[in-house]
Each structure stands twice: as structure tokens, then as C-alpha cells.
Amino acid sequence: MREDTVEVNIDLFSAEDKEKITIDFAENVNNIGGLKLSYTVTMGEQPLELDGSAYTLTFGTYTETAAEVVFNVKISYTVNGVAGEQEYIYTLYIKDTREFQIVNGTFDNDLTGWTLSNSQLGAVNADKTYWNENVPFNADGKFFNAYSFGDSGKDAFEGAMGTLTSSVFKIGGSGWFTYKLGGAKNADKVFLDVIEKDTGAILERFYNNAFFDDNSQTAVRGCTLLAYKADLSAHVGKTVYIRLSDNAKNDYGLFFADSFVTYYESAEEVAEVPNTATSVPHPDNIYQIYNGGFDSGLLGWYAETTDNQGGEFGVLSEVENETWGVNNQPYNNDGNFFKNGHEPSKGYLQSNSFTVSENGWLTFKLGGNNALSYVAILNADTGEELARFVNKNFVGDWDNNKGWEMHAYKVNLAESGISAGTEVRIKVVDDAFENYGVVVVDSFATHAEEPGEHFEKIDKVTTE
Ligand SMILES: [Ca+2]
Ligand SMILES: [Ca+2]
Ligand SMILES: [Ca+2]
Structure with a gap:
């Protein structure tokens, strides 16, 4: 009628209720005989006051390392006038990775959590395809679409320049993060920077290094979003933000973006992501001019x-x-x-x-x-x-x-x-x-x- 142990993982980042959780200890008990059961639960040595078979735990403060909360559940019953008792262990593993995650990396909530410097760069929508050939975007629901101008009624304007900046987060876990990116053909002009918040240091610069050339006769073209994983393990512990920059007027001088996930506990979780982002040359910080001395020709x-x-x-x-x-x-x-x-x-x-x-x-x-x-x-x-x-x-x-x-x-x-x-x-x-x-x-x-x-x-x- 019982299991020996029950284990439940909770991350406050994805938990619907971030304040508390109600556990019904009867849910793990298979009471085939329809016996009248009574529950006694202790957390550590502490006896808990239950509401029937349920207990509400108010969350405390947690880190990316799961904290164990162990409940000893004692079930008492009577069968044919004889008292019986059984026990099981219910363990919650609670972690909180919110400080490692950007706000609205999915664009499900439009531009909440993001700062767009120039509305002519694009807008969030859920288009599936582009151009007359109906080339797939391959986004996940809503995404940042450089071909969309929201309700402005304006046409797409590739000549526009500016930035799209994420909320601040701390690099944690394995240091890997994943995202989808389209356009951004030339690394010297359209790129994704990981920037340290307090110093303005550019830690890494990535671009669409797996860009699909339009001349290829495939279903996928240059604006289609490609899935990337990027390695920030050298920077674990730093507080940063992501900034997409468009300094281009042509030649896929725009970007499409979606599906940012900035926390993975282990690198194995990103093993299936097809493309690895290549780090490219960049200034040391956001206050410097890229190639101001023309050492790299006219790049930038x-x-x-x-x-x-x-x-x-x-x-x-x-x-x-x-x-x-x-x-x-x-x-x-x-x-x-x-x-x-x-x-x-x-x-x-x-x-x-x-x-x-x-x-x-x-x-x-x-x-x-x-x-x-x-x-x-x-x-x-x-x-x-x-x-x-x-x-x-x-x-x-x-x-x-x-x-x-x-x-x-x-x-x-x-x-x-x-x-x-x-x-x-x-x-x-x-x-x-x-x-x-x-x-x-x-x-x-x-x-x-x-x-x-x-x-x-x-x-x-x-x-x-
Ligand atoms: Ca999305
Ligand atoms: Ca542009
Ligand atoms: Ca020079």
C-alpha cells in the first residue's frame, strides 16, 4: 500500500508557485482496501501540523545546489480491530536557478525583460515562414523577427542599426547556454556579445557561424534560425548580460533570435544541440572601437x-x-x-x-x-x-x-x-x-x- 521513498525535484525558476508548495502525503499511498488512514509526518525531528494528509511548505532561500527537505511519513490504520502502521520517506530537492536565467528568453512575453534600442530592427511575432517560397523560420513560437515591425505599419528595414539587450544574469552550472539565431552573416558587424555588467568587459562574441548560404538549394536559408550552444564555462560566477548588435545595412545585416536558456547543470544536457558557437575577435570592452586602426582592413x-x-x-x-x-x-x-x-x-x-x-x-x-x-x-x-x-x-x-x-x-x-x-x-x-x-x-x-x-x-x- 505504499512506496518506500518518494523524490521530487523543484526549481523555483520553473515552479508555478514560487512562494510555497502543498504536498498531499496520501497521493503516494495506494489504499486499495479503503481503510481509514491517519497521517503523522515529521520534518527532521519536528512534528508537522497537517491539514488532513496535506502540508504546505513555505519556501526559504535556495541556491543552484539542491537542498534536501526530508519528511518521515507515518500512516496508522486499523484492520479487523488490529492497529497497523507503515512508513515512507518523502524527499524534496529544492533549488533556485533564477539568478542564472534571463527573463523571457523564449520571447513568449514579447519584449518583457529585453531592451530594444531601435524599433526599426524588428519586433516579436510568431511567423512560421518567410519570403514567397515559404522558407521556415524554425523558431519556437514567438521570437524576435527582423522582418516584423509590430503595429508600426512600416516595411522591413535592413539598413537599421541598433541593439537588443537581455536582463542581467549570473553564469552558473556548467557554463553552457543555448539559443537560436538567424541572419547575422558577417561576424564583424552583426553579433552576440556576452558582457560583464559592472565592467563592460566583452567576455565572448558569437555570430551565426553555421550560416546557410542562400545559394544552397535547401529548404533552410539565411534567415532561418539555427540552434546553438555556447561555452561560457571560463566565466562561471560572473554577472553578465547578452547583447545582440546590428551594425550592418546589407548582406544579411540583421538578426532573428529565440529560445535563450542560460543555465544548464551539466554539459550533457546540451549534447544534442547541433551547432557550437564560435568565439570571434572583439574589443576588450564596450567602450572601445573595433578595428579603429584598420589593422584588420575594413572589418567593422x-x-x-x-x-x-x-x-x-x-x-x-x-x-x-x-x-x-x-x-x-x-x-x-x-x-x-x-x-x-x-x-x-x-x-x-x-x-x-x-x-x-x-x-x-x-x-x-x-x-x-x-x-x-x-x-x-x-x-x-x-x-x-x-x-x-x-x-x-x-x-x-x-x-x-x-x-x-x-x-x-x-x-x-x-x-x-x-x-x-x-x-x-x-x-x-x-x-x-x-x-x-x-x-x-x-x-x-x-x-x-x-x-x-x-x-x-x-x-x-x-x-x-
Ligand atoms: Ca520563442
Ligand atoms: Ca541592419
Ligand atoms: Ca592604422
Whole structure:
């Protein structure tokens, strides 16, 4: 009529009632004879006051290691005038993994727990397929869909840029987490960062490394969500958040996301997940500029020719100590640098976003026409220009070797009216066809302390 032991696992993360649990000790008793049973239960040595055969336990404080709560259940009855008694052990294993889990990783509750910096990036819905071919999304119910714009009535806008940020959680258990990701083709522009909350340190950067090329004649295409597992075991104990960033305008320059689970007790639980996320290069923290010195070519920079009269904008120079003019004037570059390839074109170059730090120092090298070329700081989401800096020392004098050589400048973004915490990007603009109308730049870097005297301090210019 009884079992010897009953064991029940509870995780307050998934428990419906997070305050208490009511246990009916009669549920584990098979009373075939329909006897009148009476229950006596002790928890440890403590006798419990029951409501019939039920007891309500109010939860205390628990960790990711299950706490055992043991009940000794004694059942008394009478058969044919003879008193009988049986016992069993009921054990609750209670853990609480809530601090290791993000809020609403499923998007079941739309964007609850998430911060979307730019509504043009997309919205949560439950579409099953996309395009005329009805390609499957492979999401789980609702998900973040870059092809959806909610109730805005707007069309999809791949050119939009911005971030989607999760709630804060602590890395625990095995350190593995899982998610689904689509789009995000190019690792230098669309990626998923794991960021330490207090320091802004980027611990790992992942992207859609199992991306399915559109040319493949399969049912799955580039926007289909692929299931990933990612290893954060080197960072167990750190308090972090996940941030998806879109710095792209084209070539699957968007992301689709779903099904984030940030806690697994053991690595075996993720064994079946088909794709392992590959960690890719990234700045040390969110305050730094990715590839600001063009060491990695144009990775992390978006270049566009806006007016082409015989020359493409967007050419990188990889020549050490390159010179210009008949007298071989130095550009003053540090290794790779950027210059427009031909004078008769206009265009711009735009960086990945970064966060303005408390002190907000930025240094760079700039050469070329000071009236027609400039360095601007943009709001990372809207593209609004927040400040503009020009080549103060420009002199266009071919005979005296002045014009395209770069000068080292430092600017203070806080003094320029851009407050700490603002997400910005750099835009380098060439709006000139002639008169040294080739913008030349290099060595963008941010600093927590004021850089030295070899950088000339300049202020933003008024553009109206
Ligand atoms: Ca979902
Ligand atoms: Ca985009
Ligand atoms: Ca460089």
C-alpha cells in the first residue's frame, strides 16, 4: 500500500508557485482496501501540523545546489480491530536557478525583460515562414523577427542599426547556454556579445557561424534560425548580460533570435544541440572601437560611395609609411590607414557602435580638406550627428607639401555634449571632389584618461 521513498525535484525558476508548495502525503499511498488512514509526518525531528494528509511548505532561500527537505511519513490504520502502521520517506530537492536565467528568453512575453534600442530592427511575432517560397523560420513560437515591425505599419528595414539587450544574469552550472539565431552573416558587424555588467568587459562574441548560404538549394536559408550552444564555462560566477548588435545595412545585416536558456547543470544536457558557437575577435570592452586602426582592413567599418565621378570611395591603404606628392611627403600613418582612392568621388565610412565612457576621450589622425571632409560622432541608433570635428591644421599647398598629411587629434566627447553611456558610432565623411578632397584617417581609439601632448586637442565645430 505504499512506496518506500518518494523524490521530487523543484526549481523555483520553473515552479508555478514560487512562494510555497502543498504536498498531499496520501497521493503516494495506494489504499486499495479503503481503510481509514491517519497521517503523522515529521520534518527532521519536528512534528508537522497537517491539514488532513496535506502540508504546505513555505519556501526559504535556495541556491543552484539542491537542498534536501526530508519528511518521515507515518500512516496508522486499523484492520479487523488490529492497529497497523507503515512508513515512507518523502524527499524534496529544492533549488533556485533564477539568478542564472534571463527573463523571457523564449520571447513568449514579447519584449518583457529585453531592451530594444531601435524599433526599426524588428519586433516579436510568431511567423512560421518567410519570403514567397515559404522558407521556415524554425523558431519556437514567438521570437524576435527582423522582418516584423509590430503595429508600426512600416516595411522591413535592413539598413537599421541598433541593439537588443537581455536582463542581467549570473553564469552558473556548467557554463553552457543555448539559443537560436538567424541572419547575422558577417561576424564583424552583426553579433552576440556576452558582457560583464559592472565592467563592460566583452567576455565572448558569437555570430551565426553555421550560416546557410542562400545559394544552397535547401529548404533552410539565411534567415532561418539555427540552434546553438555556447561555452561560457571560463566565466562561471560572473554577472553578465547578452547583447545582440546590428551594425550592418546589407548582406544579411540583421538578426532573428529565440529560445535563450542560460543555465544548464551539466554539459550533457546540451549534447544534442547541433551547432557550437564560435568565439570571434572583439574589443576588450564596450567602450572601445573595433578595428579603429584598420589593422584588420575594413572589418567593422561600413563604406559607401555617395557620388561616384570616376572613383570608388572605400579603399584601404595597406602600405607602411606611404607617401604622397612629388617630394614623398609622409601621410603619418600607423600601418594600415584609410584614404579615399580617387579624388572625384564622395562617400563615407562608418564604424561599429561603442559606448561613451565616463571620461570620453577619443583620439584619431585626420588629413585632407577641412571644409569638405570631417569626422562626426553619430547616435548609434538614429544616425543623428552629435558632434563634428575637422582637420584644423589643413593647408592646401602642393608646392610646400601640405594637404593630405594626417594630424593627431584628441577630443573629449563629454565636453562635446555627448554624455557617458551614449551608444555612438564614428562617421568619416568625404564631401569633396577637389582641393585635397581625399579624406585620410587612421588610429581611432578611446581612452579613460586624457591622452598626452602629442595629440592636439580640438573642439567640435558648429555646423549651422
Ligand atoms: Ca520563442
Ligand atoms: Ca541592419
Ligand atoms: Ca592604422
